[in-house]
Amino acid sequence: MKTITFYVVALLCLVATKMNAQSFSDRAGDISNNIERITKRQKDSLKIEVDAVNLQLEKNEITAAEADARKKEYAEKRAKNIEDQVSVEEQKLADLVKDKVDGNIKDSTQKITIRWGGNRKNIKKDVLKYRRTTSQFVYAIGVNRALTDGKADDSYKWRSDFYEVGVSWNTRLAKNNNLLHAKYGLSLQYNNLRAADDKIFAVDGNKTILVDAGRNIDVARLRYVNLVVPAHLEFDFTKKKTEGDKTYFPTHKSFRVGLGGYAGVNVKEKQIVKYTNADGNDVKDKTKGDYNVSDFVYGVSAYVSYGEIGLYAKYDLQPIFANNDIDQNNLSLGIRFDFN
Incomplete structure (x- = not known):
């Protein structure tokens, strides 16, 4: 019994x-x-x-x-x-x-x-142990820079930031080798551009420009959110593990390098402006609408990690604003977490 x-x-x-x-x-x-x-x-x-x-x-x-x-x-x-x-x-x-x-x-x-x-x-x-396909929760955070002809645009503050949340799946490509993996999933990318020199974002016809706010501005931030499908070829240097007559292939236990990109759509955009009015009160204005942000997004991305933590970079190949006279592309640099 x-x-x-x-x-x-x-x-x-x-x-x-x-x-x-x-x-x-x-x-x-x-x-x-x-x-x-x-x-x-x-x-x-x-x-x-x-x-x-x-x-x-x-x-x-x-x-x-x-x-x-x-x-x-x-x-x-x-x-x-x-x-x-x-x-x-x-x-x-x-x-x-x-x-x-x-x-x-x-x-x-x-x-x-x-x-x-x-x-x-x-x-x-x-x-369950060391399955060929595993899942991860992805979180990344860092800074954004708008680039014009490869150079940073000083119209925006260095405090411009981004964060990304999503889920990914990691599939070992070879049956008996742990090096190559396909990593794919779904993410929301939150991108923020902070205007400098007391400027705010304004729509001029079908273009988006920066105009003087006419007052001291604490924050003038344009936030646009993209829903994307990322895909990477991942090199995982985690060593295989042998227990008795069985061989297992752990992941996210050593150095990892991911090379790939993403594609998706813009789902929302809004401007947030903070300032102090004449009465000394703090004011926060939120304006939702169409700021001419590109409807479709696609780009390249890469990361170098050890375990679940790594350095992350992504670059939008499409311009930030669809119809502006000068194209600006967004570069993001930060830290990435893959919770296995």
Whole structure:
């Protein structure tokens, strides 16, 4: 009876641990899928609404001015829907990584040790241990620089920053070699540009320019958020591990180098201005809308890491502003975390 009870307990421990190990990737994957569905649903709805307005305009049922006003109204409504619904998912991501950091979500590579009557038995989770495809929560933070012809634009402060949150999957490409991996996933990239010299961002026709604010400005920040699909070829120098007659291939235990890029869409943009008014009160203005940020984003990226922490760089190949006379491209440098 003791032997049967032991194996029942062991089986329950394995199942419970498996559910705990899978919960992180499953929950992160669900959140990423929700964000993608929210964005696609709202953009599809906006397209239907804009097509209906264009049809009315062709039939002379409304004027061109009325058509533009309706399109703007629909675009603002859909952008607000995306922001509100995505914010809920962003909070879920933040809570998820907090649980991971606090140790509430266990690694899938641990051993279970069970004591029974002084006898010690180790049960190895061969099904979960060092799987060929693993999942990670990705978080990166750093500085942004707008480049014009390869040179930094002094119109923006060095305090311009970015951060990125997302989920990735890592697949070992060779069956019996741990060097090459395909790393792919879904991320939200938050990019901030901070205007210098008391300037603020303004829309001039279909262009975005910097204009004098007419007062002392504490902060004038343009934030634009991109939903992207990153893909990297990763070189993982973690050594294989042999236990008895079994060989395992751990990941994220040594130096890693990733080379690749990303592509996606812009999902929202807004300007945040902070200043002190004539009465001495602190004022914070938020203006949402279209600041001519490119709708589609694509670029190259790379990282050099040891374990779960590394240096990260990304460069947008498309200009920040779609219709400006001078193209500016965004360069981001920072620190990246891949919580395995």
